[in-house]
Amino acid sequence: MTALGVLAAAVGAVTLMVLALAVARELRHTDADRATWWRLGLSRRDHVVALGVPMLVPIAAGLVAAVGAAWWLSPIAPVGSVRSVEPSPGRELSPFVAAVGAGVAVLAAAVVVVLCSRAARRVARPLV
DSSP: OOOHHHHHHHHHHHHHHHHHHHHHHHHHHHHHHHHHHHHHHOOHHHHHHHHHHHHHHHHHHHHHHHHHHHHHHHGOOOOOOGTTTTTOOOOOOOOOHHHHHHHHHHHHHHHOOOOOOOHHHOOOOOOO
């Protein structure tokens, strides 16, 4: 694995950790809403959907923006001594990079769904 590969792996791991922290903080602010939803009779699945969809939309938008940026900036991608070997760097999207990006997006969506599912399980049920 090259130095750029190690850097990309580290950035991906940090991105997932920051995402998990942001989702956990956002879910902490929904305690009152979740108790109201429980009183209204929403199922656990409905809780997960209501909590997760607003968080998954920005992830999808970010993925689309990242793929567009990767394609747009691809002509400057050959770095170091390889740049002189590349005859005509054009715009292209590497299948490997696209697959890794899709994998990170799937992991990010899984983090959101798991945290939302755990939050839906911990609804503050009032004592009656």
